[in-house]
Amino acid sequence: MSDIKEEGFKTSDVLSTLAGVFDKMPESEKKNQIKKTNGIFQITVKNAQGKEATWVIDLKNEGKVSKGPTKKPDVTMNLSDDTFIQLADGKLNGQKAFMTGALKVKGNVMLATKLDGVLKGAKAKL
Template structure:
C-alpha cells in the first residue's frame, strides 16, 4: 500500500498542520484543547479507512491513531469530511444524516466546527 494518501481529506489535514504552526493556530489549540481522531474512508464509512489525529492540545496533525484515547473520534467518507471541513455541510446535519459518526465525548465533538480549519487558499 502506498504511503501517500489518495484522500482529498489528507490534503486538508496537511493544510491544517501548517495552520496549527501559525499564531492563529496556536490560539485555536489553546481554546479547544482536545484530541480528535478522524477515520476517513474513500467510499463507505468503516471500509479501507485512513486514520488521522488532530491534537489540539499539542497543536499537531499526525497520520495514524493517537497515543492514548482521543476526546472524540469521527468517522467520515472522504467527500463528506471535505464538505464539513470547508463549511459546505453543517456538522449537525452530517451527524443526523449518518454522514458522520461520533464516538467519545459529545461536548468535545461539538467544538469540532469548520472554524478550526484554515480557510482554503486558491490553488
Template sequence: MSDIKEPGFKSSELFAELAAVLEGYTPEEKQKELKKTNGIFEMQIKSSSGEEKIWTIDLKKEGKVIKGKGPKPDVTIIAGDQLFVDLADGKTSGQKAFMTGKLKTKGNMMMATKLDSLLKTAKARAKL
C-alpha cells in the same frame, strides 16, 4: 507535510493544510488555540474505495496533526472522505450529517462541535 497526505484521500489535503497552519502559529497563537479547543480529535476517514485511514489532531498538548493514532482522543469522528471535504468547505453541516447517520462520533460530542470552527479558521489562514 507530505507525511500527512495519503493518496486517494481528498481530506488528507485538509489535514496537511491544518498542520501547516498550526506550524505557522506563533507560540502565543498556538497556546491560545490549545486553551480554546483543549481536545484531541481522532478522525477515521473512509475513502470511496472503502479504505480507512486515521489522522489525529492534538489541540490539547502539542498543537499538531499526525497521520495515524495519537494520544487518547477526546472524540473520534467517523466520516467518508467526500463528506469530510464537504464539511470543511461548508457544503454540508456537521449537525445534518450526524442526524442523517453519515457522520458518527464516539466520546465527547461537544468536542466534535469545535471541529467546525477549527476547520474554518484553518481554511481562512491557509488562504492568507
C-alpha cells in the same frame, strides 16, 4: 507535511494544509487555540475505494496534526472522504451530518462541534 498525506484521500490535503497552518502559527496564537479547543480529535475516513485512514488533530497538548490513531482521543469521528470535504468546505453542517448518520461520533460529542471552528479558522488563514 508529506507524512500526513495519504494517497487516494482528499481529506489528507485538507489536513496537510491544516498542519501547515499550525506550523506557521505564532506560539502565543497556538497556545490560545489549544486553550480554546482543549481536545484531541481522531478522525477515521473511508474513501470511495473502501480504504480507511486515520488522522489525529491534537489541540490539547501540542497543536499539531498527525497520521495514525492515538491512544487517548477525546473524540473519535468516522466519516467518508466526501463528507469530510463537505464539512471542511462549509457545504455541510456537522450537526446535520451527525443526524443523518454521515458522521459517527464517539466520546465527547460537544468537543466534536469545535472542529468546525478549527477548520474554518485554518481556512481563513490561507
